Amino acid sequence: xxxxxxxxxxxxxxxxxxxxxxxxxxxxxxxxxxxxxxxxxxxxxxxxxxxxxxxxxxxxxxxxxxxxxxxxxxxxxxxxxxxxxxxxxxxxxxxxxxxxxxxxxxxxxxxxxxxxxxxxxxxxxxxxxxxxxxxxxxxxxxxxxxxxxx
Ligand code: ZN
Numbered sequence: 001x002x003x004x005x006x007x008x009x010x011x012x013x014x015x016x017x018x019x020x021x022x023x024x025x026x027x028x029x030x031x032x033x034x035x036x037x038x039x040x041x042x043x044x045x046x047x048x049x050x051x052x053x054x055x056x057x058x059x060x061x062x063x064x065x066x067x068x069x070x071x072x073x074x075x076x077x078x079x080x081x082x083x084x085x086x087x088x089x090x091x092x093x094x095x096x097x098x099x100x101x102x103x104x105x106x107x108x109x110x111x112x113x114x115x116x117x118x119x120x121x122x123x124x125x126x127x128x129x130x131x132x133x134x135x136x137x138x139x140x141x142x143x144x145x146x147x148x149x150x
Contacts, residue, residue: 025056067130
């Protein structure tokens with residue numbers, strides 16, 4: 001367990017300090033904003049959709065290490081997936097971080113490091129904010145994603 005915790009901190013800190021796919025897209029098909037009032041995390045996700053597939057993705061935002069690392073890792077995980085696959089990944093991710101599913105029950109690759117937040121309910125919202133925002137962008141919802149009622 002301590003190994004997982006160490007890995008968790010190492011991976012999250014790496015993505016927090018060196019975020020991947022941060023910025024904005026020149027060509028953006030869909031976008032959405034998200035806000036987590038409990039922590040103050042803010043995220044904007046931009047997508048370039050090509051034939052139902054996430055051809056490119058960027059995020060901008062400010063917030064805690066977990067929210068920013070989650071956004072960075074999400075962009076890596078969903079790039080190249082279809083919109084449907086991305087939403088399925090979110091469903092699996094949510095089951096993992098809420099403790100509904102064990103690490104071995106869902107195939108999330110590196111995203112499994114976020115299993116560590118399940119012991120901290122307020123942190124779950126930090127980890128899922130970027131996914132709610134992605135989901136809203138895919139659905140084309142214009143209102144801000146909020147994490148209440150997670
Ligand atoms: Zn946060």
